[in-house]
Amino acid sequence: MNFANPSGHVPRPAIDVRSLRVDYGDFIAVNDLSLSVPPGEVFGLVGPNGAGKTSTFRVLTTLMEPTYGDVFLDGIDIQEDIASARRIVGYMPDLAPVPSDMKVWEFLDFHAAAYGIGNKAQRRERLAECLEEVALTPQRDKWCKELSRGQTQRVVLAKTLLHRPRVLVLDEPASGLDPLARRDLRNALRRLAKNGATVFVSSHILSELAEMCTSICVMNLGKLLASGTVDEVRQQLGNTERTITAAVLGKAEDAASWLSSRHGVHELQVVGQEIVFGFKGTDDDQADLMEGLISNGVRLRAFEERRSSFEDILVEVAESNRRL
Template structure:
């Protein structure tokens, strides 16, 4: 079995009495794009800053390609590229000068070789035409892409991106998605955070949903959706004319049915229960003589799931 590119075990990060990350464990393989999602304050950025060796965890084991971050911080730094949230840029440098600073700092050769790498990275993030532009003159999305180019310079094996898509237009987001896929195809492990789940769903091969510093669900996109979305779902039933009242009355008496809303012959309601219970509910309504025309389950969108997670968390706290 190959060593995971990122391995976190029992990670905890505290700020005084506030627990930002609470016993989080996860693993990301090389070539995987891993999404970290959760509402603001879920502990995503703290986790990523620990991974980037910028924050020291209270405790826990963190390894990058088998290297222990706490034991060999310098070694680990050579393996990673990190892009913070609202990535800052110096206002007094041009785009290529900013990249040249870090290409030089990472020791990427001299003169032409270094410049060639800078041009490659600019091309990768579609900023070749902004090579000579001042950093201060770039738009928010372009700034994000320039910092991403900086992360790519030394060909890291792990890339850590904190809210990379914030401020990007749809076109830039698509480009980002493509860039991340390229990187993954090259065997780079990418961990990316966002509070917009749909944003990550498109670009990640696996996900982890966090709230209040804890991992709520992790796995492939469908697995996470299934795990978090199964507790309650919205069902819609369409009946023949004149049968809506009867159907609503029957549903009102059934277990696990709430929030019944009627729109003419369409009745939507929330059902909390298992799949067999859902089958029994439909069968029961039909057995009572209600002429059911269609029956549909609305899959929860990622946003709904996240809102649900956040609200549960808020209620819990």
């Protein structure tokens, strides 16, 4: 992918991982991972359990050393200058706890003081900014134990934002959230990226990442399988399967007879004046299919596709684990 800006200058990657490997004894958790994430991206890391996502995040956030490989955050070598790396990274682990006996503002103020954020007035101002960023200003004086699961996740995100990190690493931030809470979280991450932060987020909920992220990568058994936009990942994984519904005027059986002999068409069914079939091929192949129908005198009222969902892709990846 070419992330050059209109001036032709390619910005320095916000996250640059080179040949990363993480071993636990004889077990290889991350195997020769290389990826580059430009500034201002919401970049998704997806894969089944055991793919190596959390180990990758622990290295990126300086919580563990890699077996070998290099990681740079905004040009900073995290092994050579760990203090500078920690100043620019914010980490939100999966299911991060909050103390039940503190109010929301007290929890955030405690962490703001730990970050060394100014005096009391300056911390109060920064707390207000972070609460506004995650849409939790009305909950400022609530006890943490009174928060819903979604509100708790957003409080932890607010805490992660306190020191204005340029790189955000979020491990399963949408885990256990209801649809409304996931929407609020998604909107918050988009705003952060729009304001210049780089968000690196993992999830096993692929549909969430498809809506949230500008690009994604897929890991399995410690290895990078694909990286890029949604469509690029589908192509790289060889997943060009789609379901097509052709609504015709006239006899659907005649059109179905022609379609059944075309390469890539399978599982064809006629339902009234609609023909539903599976199709595997390129976008050009699909265009040829539609053009062929019209050339053969078929009057099309609609020609709609439904591509394999990201959940379908994840299932295929996970099933491949069982065959290994």
